[in-house]
Amino acid sequence: SAVISQKxxxxxxxxGTSLTIQCQVDSQVTMMFWYRQQPxxxxxxxxTANQGSEATYESxxxxxxxxxxxxxxxxxxxxxxxxxxxxxxxxxxxxxxGDSYNEQFFGPGTxxxxx
Amino acid sequence: GQNIDQPTEMTAxxxxxxxxxxxxxxxGFNGLFWYQQHAGEAPTFLSYxxxxxxxxxxxxxxxxSRSKGYSYLLLKELQMKDSASYLCAACDSNYxxxxxxxxxxxxxP
Numbered sequence: 001s002a003v004i005s006q007k008x009x010x011x012x013x014x015x016g017t018s019l020t021i022q023c024q025v026d027s028q029v030t031m032m033f034w035y036r037q038q039p040x041x042x043x044x045x046x047x048t049a050n051q052g053s054e055a056t057y058e059s060x061x062x063x064x065x066x067x068x069x070x071x072x073x074x075x076x077x078x079x080x081x082x083x084x085x086x087x088x089x090x091x092x093x094x095x096x097x098g099d100s101y102n103e104q105f106f107g108p109g110t111x112x113x114x115x
Numbered sequence: 116g117q118n119i120d121q122p123t124e125m126t127a128x129x130x131x132x133x134x135x136x137x138x139x140x141x142x143g144f145n146g147l148f149w150y151q152q153h154a155g156e157a158p159t160f161l162s163y164x165x166x167x168x169x170x171x172x173x174x175x176x177x178x179x180s181r182s183k184g185y186s187y188l189l190l191k192e193l194q195m196k197d198s199a200s201y202l203c204a205a206c207d208s209n210y211x212x213x214x215x216x217x218x219x220x221x222x223x224p
Contacts, residue, residue, distance in 0.1 A: 042119075042216040043158070043202070092157060103148060104212065106157035 002027040004107035006093055012113045013083055020079045021110045023093030028073035031096040033104065034066070036089045043092065049076040083114045117141045119215035121203050126221045127193055135188045135201050135218045143208020149177055149188045150202040152217065158202055161188070190220075198222045 007022045023032065032049040047055040047068055055068035070076040080087050090111050094104040118140045127133040139147065146165035150158035164170055164179035164186060176189040188201055200217040207213055 040217075040219075043204075043212075043214040045211070103160040103163060105160060108157050 002029060002095060002097065002105060004093055004095055004105065006107040006110050008110060009108065010111040010113075012115065014115055015084055017083055018079055018081045019083065019112060020077050021091055021093070023076045023078070023107055025074045025095050027097075029095035029097050030073075031104075032070060032076045033094045033096070034068060034076070034078045035092040035094065037092060037109070038089050046078070046091075049078075080112065083112075085114045088112055088114045117205075117207060117213045119203055119205055119213055121201075121215040121218045123216070124219045124221065126223060127190075129193055129195060129222055129224050131193050132189065132191050133193060133220065135190075135203075135220065137186045137188070137203035137215060139184050139186070139203070139205040139213070139215075141205045141207040141213055144181065145206040145208065145210055147177075147179055147186045148204040148206070148212065149186075150204065152200045152202055154199070161201075193222050195222050195224070 003026045005024045013019050034046040035043045036046055037043050045058050046061045046066055047057045049055050049068050049070040051070045065081055067079045090109045092109045093107040096102055096104045121137045146163055148163050149161040151161050152158040162177035164177050167181055169176055169178045174191045179186045200219050202217045203215040204212040
């Protein structure tokens with residue numbers, strides 16, 4: 001499977017600011033996803049990043065709060081906008097190769113703390 | 116609704132065998148995944164079952180019963196490095212993963 005890197009690995013941000021997380025895959029992937037994970041809890045899917053078009057958001061997540069870009073098949077960004085302490089979490093990027101269902105492989109995550 | 120249930124925490128002894136159970140309810144079903152996640156790290160893929168039965172992969176095996184909505188992950192000859200969270204995820208009719216909360220496995224010497 002491909003290797004995913006994320007930047008930054010962690011950040012501490014002030015309330016009201018925005019942070020953009022970058023996700024880079026070392027080979028082309030069909031699908032890319034963004035997740036949020038609170039400590040000790042399940043993965044929650046934020047959105048599917050679509051190449052060249054708007055992301056597909058899950059219930060409870062909106063584009064104004066979590067704008068996503070995917071300019072090509074190896075790169076995506078997630079922005080957490082107008083942050084509040086409730087946005088403190090680990091944000092994970094994942095990729096999936098092929099059109100039919102294959103396993104997802106994950107980046108190392110970005111640990112975000114909002115003060 | 117869609118739901119995944121797995122135990123929150125389990126404890127086992129080094130060298131022993133442990134079975135982690137997972138039950139699922141999804142809209143349609145396209146297979147079940149098991150992932151391992153060490154503390155502070157990303158999940159890594161362990162296994163995928165779409166047909167009933169047991170899939171063996173070294174010390175790890177995964178079982179699926181579609182009629183019962185049930186799967187388990189079996190870990191043999193436990194090692195200290197197996198201490199981690201084990202996540203069960205079912206793939207629904209839209210090929211979306213529904214994730215369980217994970218089972219934290221503690222291995223004692």
